[in-house]
Amino acid sequence: MEREKALQLVKEQLTEHRYQHTIGVMETALTLAKLYGADEKKAELAAIFHDYAKFRPKDEMKEIITSQGYPQDLLEYNAELWHAPTGAYLVEKEAGITDREILDAIRYHTSGRAGMTLLEMVIYLADYIEPGRHFPGVEEVRELAKENLNRALVKSVQNTILFLLKKNQKVYPDTFYTYNDLVNKLED
Template identity: 55%
Template sequence: MNRKDLAEAVRQELPKTRWEHTLRVVDTALELADRFGADREKVDLAALLHDFCKFWPEKRMEKVIRDRDLPRDLLEHNVELWHAFVGAEAVRDRFGIEDGEILDAIRYHTSGRPHMSLLDKIILLADYIEPGRKFPGVEEVRQLAREDLDKAVLKSLDNTLVFLIHRGQKVYPLTLAARNDMVDRVRQPRSKEESL
């Protein structure tokens, strides 16, 4: 399937506002790809497909989670996480996409994960900072994304954790693990004086 047909298939799955979000994520992701040296074709595809299942009914997504033996703990957490894991399965089935990097970037764009690839980080971050996003802290993440991808991803994960905690929601363990891994990645070596 060519890119135009893929885009049309995604557009048909989404309400107009979410399709517009997807287009902004693609643009943002390609800017990040250019800035940080990622494969533009993979970035484009992952960004285009990242929300393919976002508006599927919960029962449909739950069935995929159960039938495909996806992590069952997803069902104990916010439904907002489900579409990413289900989406990776759906785009493989519907469009024949077998590239593991693209599928992982779709799968983890909401939760994050430890040891994220460059593509994972770009899709997660593009989804978070695309120009239509308006919430406290997003501008700081946008600023960081101009200079340091890892610091921007870490700040986005920090913000997500604070948001969930303030709303009294559970934190998906993979998101906490992703955040801890990013802390290790951005931590500056301590000076001898600090370690005494």
């Protein structure tokens, strides 16, 4: 799918603010893909569609999670996590994207997972550090991303976990697994 068609499909699903975020993620993903050797076309499409389901009704997302074999424990955690797996499903059904790598990069862009592929790492990090993001710690991760993808990911996941702990929110297990897996790779 060409960039302009993908952007048009996504723009219909998002607020203007979220669409601008998507443009930032797309540009950042392309930069990271070039830097670390990921497939640039796949990075572009995954970034464009990463928030496709962000504003879908919660009932629709619950139904997709329940009916499509996604882990049911996901429903016990913050609904902010739901748009990633439901987005992967809807992008396949509504936009006709069938590439598993692209769909998995969309699926895991909020929680991460142990054993993330290079494309999944690029999308996860691009979503975290795109230029429109402004929160404590993001500048440090942006600088790390220029030098070492894994170190940048470790710091971004660490920041996310600490943020959730400070707010007394539950942390989805895949996020802990992501962190542990990335730290193990630092030690190798």
